[in-house]
Amino acid sequence: xxxxxxxxxxxxxxxxxxxxxxxxxxxxxxxxxxxxxxxxxxxxxxxxxxxxxxxxxxxxxxxxxxxxxxxxxxxxxxxxxxxxxxxxxxxxxx
Amino acid sequence: xxxxxxxxxxxxxxxxxxxxxxxxxxxxxxxxxxxxxxxxxxxxxxxxxxxxxxxxxxxxxxxxxxxxxxxxxxxxxxxxxxxxxxxxxxxxxxxxxxxxxxxxxxxxxxxxxxxxxxxxxxxxxxxxxxxxxxxxx
Numbered sequence: 001x002x003x004x005x006x007x008x009x010x011x012x013x014x015x016x017x018x019x020x021x022x023x024x025x026x027x028x029x030x031x032x033x034x035x036x037x038x039x040x041x042x043x044x045x046x047x048x049x050x051x052x053x054x055x056x057x058x059x060x061x062x063x064x065x066x067x068x069x070x071x072x073x074x075x076x077x078x079x080x081x082x083x084x085x086x087x088x089x090x091x092x093x094x
Numbered sequence: 095x096x097x098x099x100x101x102x103x104x105x106x107x108x109x110x111x112x113x114x115x116x117x118x119x120x121x122x123x124x125x126x127x128x129x130x131x132x133x134x135x136x137x138x139x140x141x142x143x144x145x146x147x148x149x150x151x152x153x154x155x156x157x158x159x160x161x162x163x164x165x166x167x168x169x170x171x172x173x174x175x176x177x178x179x180x181x182x183x184x185x186x187x188x189x190x191x192x193x194x195x196x197x198x199x200x201x202x203x204x205x206x207x208x209x210x211x212x213x214x215x216x217x218x219x220x221x222x223x224x225x226x227x228x229x230x231x
Binding site: 061064089 | 104124142
């Protein structure tokens with residue numbers, strides 16, 4: 001097995017001491033954190049359906065309710081985009 | 095690594111947008127690479143996706159594709175560079191997000207910017223004057 005060294009500042013050193021006193025095995029904690037992050041960033045990516053399939057499921061789960069207005073300008077039109085962003089920033093809240 | 099601009103992000107989160115089909119096709123090709131974006135782009139995207147359901151789709155997209163925040167390191171240094179870049183291109187009236195993407199493209203040479211804005215092809219350059227590598231033609 002490989003050995004992994006991690007530098008800790010004072011605060012984290014204190015936390016580790018308190019966790020050890022509470023009976024937590026730090027090595028187990030680190031392994032679990034690595035597995036969880038790997039699953040989140042890499043594992044799901046590997047098992048992923050096509051990107052289009054993922055987006056289709058997002059659209060199905062979160063459809064537009066009636067009354068959501070359609071954008072009336074091309075997103076490549078910088079002037080129109082800026083106008084929309086500015087209007088949003090300047091909007092008056094009730 | 096792919097750095098997402100506002101246009102593809104908004105197009106992906108709005109299935110009724112005229113760029114949606116293009117963005118989906120590009121996503122199929124690009125999503126195998128790490129996707130990154132920045133706060134400036136998300137700010138613009140939320141202004142263009144004002145409805146809660148649109149923002150929920152944005153959130154799901156960021157989660158499903160593990161879109162990460164671009165790690166700038168010292169943000170103050172980047173702000174200064176972005177403001178310098180905005181000065182340099184002032185006659186073309188750029189926005190903060192344009193400048194931010196151009197500047198970080200100069201920091202990280204492996205980045206390719208995914209945008210549908212013409213200016214990234216025609217006008218904007220990295221701070222050193224070189225072209226900004228793009229993810230879509």
